[in-house]
Amino acid sequence: MPKIDDIATQAKDSASKLGIKKFDIYGSTVDENSVQVDQGEPKQVKASNRSSVIVRVWNDENTVGVTSTTDVNQEGLELALKTAYEASFFGAKEHVPDFSPEASIPIEDSSENKTAQAPVSQLIDKLIHAEKELLDAHPAIKGVPYNGLSQRDLDRFYLNSDDAVRTESRSYASIYLYSKTEEEGKKPRSAGAFRISHSLDDLDIPGCLKEAAQKTISHLNYEKVKSGKYRVVFSPEAFLSLLGAFSNLFNAQSILDKQSLSTAESLGTSIASPLLCVADDARHPDNVTATTFDGEGTPTRRVELITNGTLSNFLHSVGTAKRMNQKPTGHGNIGAKVTVSPHFYHVYPGVAAEQEYSLETAENVIFIDDLQALHAGVQALQGSFSLPFDGWMINKGERISIESATVAGDFLELLKSIIFLEKEAELTPGGICPRVWVEELSITGE
Structure with missing residues (x-):
């Protein structure tokens, strides 16, 4: 060029x-x-x-x-x-x-x-x-x-x-x-x-x-899991993939098109547990694919999306920012239509949890490592999901691979059911995030 x-x-x-x-x-x-x-x-x-x-x-x-x-x-x-x-x-x-x-x-x-x-x-x-x-x-x-x-x-x-x-x-x-x-x-x-x-x-x-x-190797010894309600721990990659599937929550273009779980009036409302904070940070030091400007030439920046459980900002292009009386955030992609998309999520703890949890001592929790079929199992406008997953049943540190199962629930209810975010975060292709503990979700085995 x-x-x-x-x-x-x-x-x-x-x-x-x-x-x-x-x-x-x-x-x-x-x-x-x-x-x-x-x-x-x-x-x-x-x-x-x-x-x-x-x-x-x-x-x-x-x-x-x-x-x-x-x-x-x-x-x-x-x-x-x-x-x-x-x-x-x-x-x-x-x-x-x-x-x-x-x-x-x-x-x-x-x-x-x-x-x-x-x-x-x-x-x-x-x-x-x-x-x-x-x-x-x-x-x-x-x-x-x-x-x-x-x-x-x-x-x-x-x-x-x-x-x-x-x-x-x-x-x-x-x-x-x-x-x-x-x-x-x-x-x-x-x-x-x-x-x-x-x-x-x-x-x-x-x-x-x-x-x-x-x-x-950890999946070699596997067992069936009984269907029921379980405490669930999401790996960083699994939680970020689910967050990405419901990114219309923060997408100003989706909101203006009425294709979102949020509305313009949702800003400032509580949508998650106060333990949860989420930001979109294109220039995060750990983001290998960091970008400094979007398709419209707007500089990228850190945008706090959820602050202690409260929806605090949307992601904007120039056009959505003008229509909603906000400033552009550096998330525009130009084309036949300007679209809005996230860059790099940063999930971190907000308010301190009343109790800390550990996979070494927890009893009968489901650890979800990888969610599959997000293109088919997510109803982004209804907020529901039903997804096959790879993971383990964990009991006092012992891991037993789950032969085949799906996890189902409502995403907004999931956000409000978060009971703990671990302190140590992990870098994934989609962002940086710790393990996320959720009080209860439906697990369906074979």
């Missing part, structure tokens, strides 16, 4: 030539290579370089047209601007998007954070070695059917006709390992682990290996 300054100059020249006074452009390019292996041999090697540019143009009637392109040379930009300008005359006349009032505010930590990519041969060697160690961890582990090691360079930019220019560059490396067992007379059992870091050298491959092996 050409340099951002060159793109800005070319865009302005093309806009002037076409008589366009107001426009903005958001773009990104991803340079990625990844490998998969199977029984000690490379299974798949992929390399890709993907670019995406979205152009918005406003006409004199202040309606907007949007188009996308992958071509950011002079001719490509001119064609995109022309197409968007022509489309602008068919644009919506209500709630027309506008530039972010914060698009030109300086961002301190927007410096480039890139590392050199390692050769693909090194990726293959590391993944083959990891697969072998996982297969050797226990005789019952017969395969690692899902695995991958990848590295990615990401460049993003935003510019507009009011001379706002933003750019950032990041590098990431990630690995996932998902192993499967085979034992005579027993059902296959499986488990996985994932790690992400800024570079391949910093990637915690041994930790990923250890977690995948321990989880898989």
Whole structure:
């Protein structure tokens, strides 16, 4: 991709030539290579370089047209601007998007954070070695059917006709390992682990290996669970996946579209146990994929969503903030329609719990490690869920894997039933969170 300054100059020249006074452009390019292996041999090697540019143009009637392109040379930009300008005359006349009032505010930590990519041969060697160690961890582990090691360079930019220019560059490396067992007379059992870091050298491959092996082995001895009401402990990843499934709670666009469990009047009301605090923090120090600005050029920031059980803020784009008389929060994604989405959740304890709990001493609790089928088992507008899960029945520190079960409940009731958040938080792909204890949920066994 050409340099951002060159793109800005070319865009302005093309806009002037076409008589366009107001426009903005958001773009990104991803340079990625990844490998998969199977029984000690490379299974798949992929390399890709993907670019995406979205152009918005406003006409004199202040309606907007949007188009996308992958071509950011002079001719490509001119064609995109022309197409968007022509489309602008068919644009919506209500709630027309506008530039972010914060698009030109300086961002301190927007410096480039890139590392050199390692050769693909090194990726293959590391993944083959990891697969072998996982297969050797226990005789019952017969395969690692899902695995991958990848590295990615990401460049993003935003510019507009009011001379706002933003750019950032990041590098990431990630690995996932998902192993499967085979034992005579027993059902296959499986488990996985994932790690992400800024570079391949910093990637915690041994930790990923250890977690995948321990989880898989712990599921070998399994039993049925009786259906009933149980005290439930969510792993950090499981709780964040459920929180993400009901993110319409905080999404201002969903609220305005009447597709949310919240309303504009919900701010300041109690929606959860006072033990719970939730923030969205794109620039959290532990967030490897931190981003400093959104698709509209608004700087990202920490937004407190639930404070001691009280709904304290919504996530906004420029348009939703204007309609709800708030400030944009840096969560807008531009396209044919501007959407709103979270970045990185930070869940932490609020008011001190009356009693602390521990998996080492708890009796007959269900520990849910991984929730499945969220696309099918969540009724986001009703607040209900019924989801299969991987987990264990825990009794005084002893873990017995659950053969097959589902957990069901109402999400808002779940939030109010939280009785404890452990002190130690864990980093997951979706955020940072401790284990979360819930007083009671319905568990259905076979």
